[in-house]
Amino acid sequence: xxxxxxxxxxxxxxxxxxxxxxxxxxxxxxxxxxxxxxxxxxxxxxxxxxxxxxxxxxxxxxxxxxxxxxxxxxxxxxxxxxxxxxxxxxxxxxxxxxxxxxxxxxxxxxxxxxxxxxxxxxxxxxxxxxxxxxxxxxxxxxxxxxxxxxxxxxxxxxxxxxxxxxxxxxxxxxxxxxxxxxxxxxxxxxxxxxxxxxxxxxxxxxxxxxxxxxxxxxxxxxxxxxxxxxxxxxxxxxxxxxxxxxxxxxxxxxxxxxxxxxxxxxxxxxxxxxxxxxxxxxxxxxxxxxxxxxxxxxxxxxxxxxxxxxxxxxxxxxxxxxxxxxxxxxxxxxxxxxxxxxxxxxxxxxxxxxxxxxxxxxxxxxxxxxxxxxxxxxxxxxxxxxxxxxxxxxxxxxxxxxxxxxxxxxxxxxxxxxxxxxxxxxxxxxxxxxxxxxxxxxxxxxxxxxxxxxxxxxxxxxxxxxxxxxxxxxxxxxxxxxxxxxxxxxxxxxxxxxxxxxxxxxxxxx
Ligand SMILES: *[C@@H]1O[C@H](CO)[C@@H](O)[C@H](O)[C@H]1NC(C)=O
Ligand SMILES: *[C@@H]1O[C@H](CO)[C@@H](O)[C@H](O)[C@H]1NC(C)=O
Ligand SMILES: *[C@@H]1O[C@H](CO)[C@@H](O)[C@H](O)[C@H]1NC(C)=O
Numbered sequence: 273x274x275x276x277x278x279x280x281x282x283x284x285x286x287x288x289x290x291x292x293x294x295x296x297x298x299x300x301x302x303x304x305x306x307x308x309x310x311x312x313x314x315x316x317x318x319x320x321x322x323x324x325x326x327x328x329x330x331x332x333x334x335x336x337x338x339x340x341x342x343x344x345x346x347x348x349x350x351x352x353x354x355x356x357x358x359x360x361x362x363x364x365x366x367x368x369x370x371x372x373x374x375x376x377x378x379x380x381x382x383x384x385x386x387x388x389x390x391x392x393x394x395x396x397x398x399x400x401x402x403x404x405x406x407x408x409x410x411x412x413x414x415x416x417x418x419x420x421x422x423x424x425x426x427x428x429x430x431x432x433x434x435x436x437x438x439x440x441x442x443x444x445x446x447x448x449x450x451x452x453x454x455x456x457x458x459x460x461x462x463x464x465x466x467x468x469x470x471x472x473x474x475x476x477x478x479x480x481x482x483x484x485x486x487x488x489x490x491x492x493x494x495x496x497x498x499x500x501x502x503x504x505x506x507x508x509x510x511x512x513x514x515x516x517x518x519x520x521x522x523x524x525x526x527x528x529x530x531x532x533x534x535x536x537x538x539x540x541x542x543x544x545x546x547x548x549x550x551x552x553x554x555x556x557x558x559x560x561x562x563x564x565x566x567x568x569x570x571x572x573x574x575x576x577x578x579x580x581x582x583x584x585x586x587x588x589x590x591x592x593x594x595x596x597x598x599x600x601x602x603x604x605x606x607x608x609x610x611x612x613x614x615x616x617x618x619x620x621x622x623x624x625x626x627x628x629x630x631x632x633x634x635x636x637x638x639x640x641x642x643x644x645x646x647x648x649x650x651x652x653x654x655x656x657x658x659x660x661x662x663x664x665x666x667x668x669x670x671x672x673x674x675x676x677x678x679x680x681x682x683x684x685x686x687x688x689x690x691x692x693x694x695x696x697x698x699x700x701x702x703x704x705x706x707x708x709x710x711x712x713x714x715x716x717x718x719x720x721x722x723x724x725x726x727x728x729x730x731x732x733x734x735x736x737x738x739x740x741x742x743x744x745x746x747x748x749x750x751x752x753x754x755x756x757x758x759x760x761x762x763x764x765x766x767x768x769x770x771x772x773x774x775x776x777x778x779x780x781x782x
Pocket of ligand 3 (some may be wrong): 775
């Protein structure tokens with residue numbers, strides 16, 4: 273007995289040794305050096321001239337940061353640094369910034385400092401500003417300053433980075449920074465970046481209202497002509513006047529090729545949508561558009577305006593529209609989906625257009641649209657709570673299986689009054705579509721039975737050999753415990769199949 277155990281141990285330790293040598297071999301082959309600092313959680317790796325420090329949310333202290341600063345000092349040839357240091361217990365970054373400043377070959381920097389309890393803010397802002405201004409070879413910068421630095425200190429940092437004359441790609445995250453009143457003026461120096469081509473501003477939960485949009489308008493006017501702009505204004509209080517002012521700023525950037533605007537949780541209503549869509553419709557070079565209008569009370573009329581703008585964008589390849597909202601009805605839905613139908617073939621389409629009860633005719637219209645766009649590489653449909661029923665699901669399934677080039681497929685049909693038949697058609701479409709590598713199928717909150725769910729999985733199983741990852745969500749269906757247990761047992765070993773199942777008491781369905 274004991275001998276057998278020893279043999280087992282020997283065998284497993286020799287397997288372990290083999291694995292270890294394979295890992296070492298791979299690391300050596302790709303010239304990857306992997307270092308793990310002795311203190312529990314300061315991570316970094318060096319790959320060629322690139323340093324990666326992924327340490328978000330590790331509760332690092334200053335002493336652990338200082339070991340990372342030394343890594344910088346010892347690798348002065350570094351051209352690319354990714355330092356994710358947000359959500360830690362760091363009080364002082366100055367040594368780190370001083371070491372950063374010496375990386376004279378740096379081309380790309382991603383630095384995230386948000387949510388740290390820094391003290392002596394001003395001295396740190398000065399050190400960061402100076403470091404950035406001296407990184408003269410930088411062309412790409414991403415700076416995460418979530419919930420830290422006041423107006424003056426933010427302004428100091430922005431002034432520093434505005435001196436990097438070769439900067440062409442910039443992302444600044446100011447999530448949860450209070451930018452009300454004149455707060456956005458602290459970003460005015462950005463307009464000195466005369467070689468800037470791509471700007472991504474994350475102004476999420478930044479207390480922006482109507483007046484504040486004037487400053488954003490000024491910035492958009494004074495920036496050089498960009499090719500790519502992304503404005504994330506999620507969770508602010510922008511209403512009609514703010515949307516009109518913002519649109520005025522965007523008018524100076526209508527040469528854009530890629531544009532994204534996220535306005536989720538504001539209130540621009542139909543009238544705000546009118547001015548925003550007026551300028552979006554005039555961006556005739558757009559190849560990529562991401563419109564986030566959920567929860568803005570845009571109404572049917574707003575949907576019609578979105579449709580009108582989309583129909584003018586004949587060069588689009590990538591389109592994402594989020595117009596899901598309660599008081600948005602058939603006319604708005606029809607305008608958006610039929611304008612997409614008339615566009616030249618897209619490569620990527622995301623349509624988040626739930627909660628509007630478009631029903632069976634809505635599903636049929638989407639099918640026609642998918643028939644016109646049969647070259648999609650990525651298709652994401654979120655039809656949450658649209659009451660399309662089994663016949664509607666069958667239409668959408670036909671549209672999906674018509675696709676020939678899919679790499680990604682994501683379908684959310686939660687709350688759509690489906691029974692087994694409709695859900696099975698969707699599973700069959702996943703099996704028949706050619707040939708997504710990544711699949712996310714959600715059919716929760718529909719009355720699907722044990723038999724239906726077993727049949728769904730036997731169809732999906734047939735698609736497994738060709739996918740890399742398949743996620744399936746079936747929550748709050750009519751599934752019973754016994755079948756749930758069968759399914760979990762049957763598929764639990766299949767790593768690339770991620771299943772979310774639950775059961776609820778039968779009384780729920782009465
Ligand atoms: C949204 O804006 C409209 C029009 O300005 C206004 O009547 C309405 O009360 C606002 N709704 C919310 C939730 O702020
Ligand atoms: C919206 O615009 C229409 C005219 O286009 C106007 O009659 C109406 O008063 C505006 N509503 C608000 C709340 O500004
Ligand atoms: C089903 O399983 C859940 C736990 O997952 C349990 O709470 C519930 O009592 C079970 N129902 C029946 C009918 O056995």
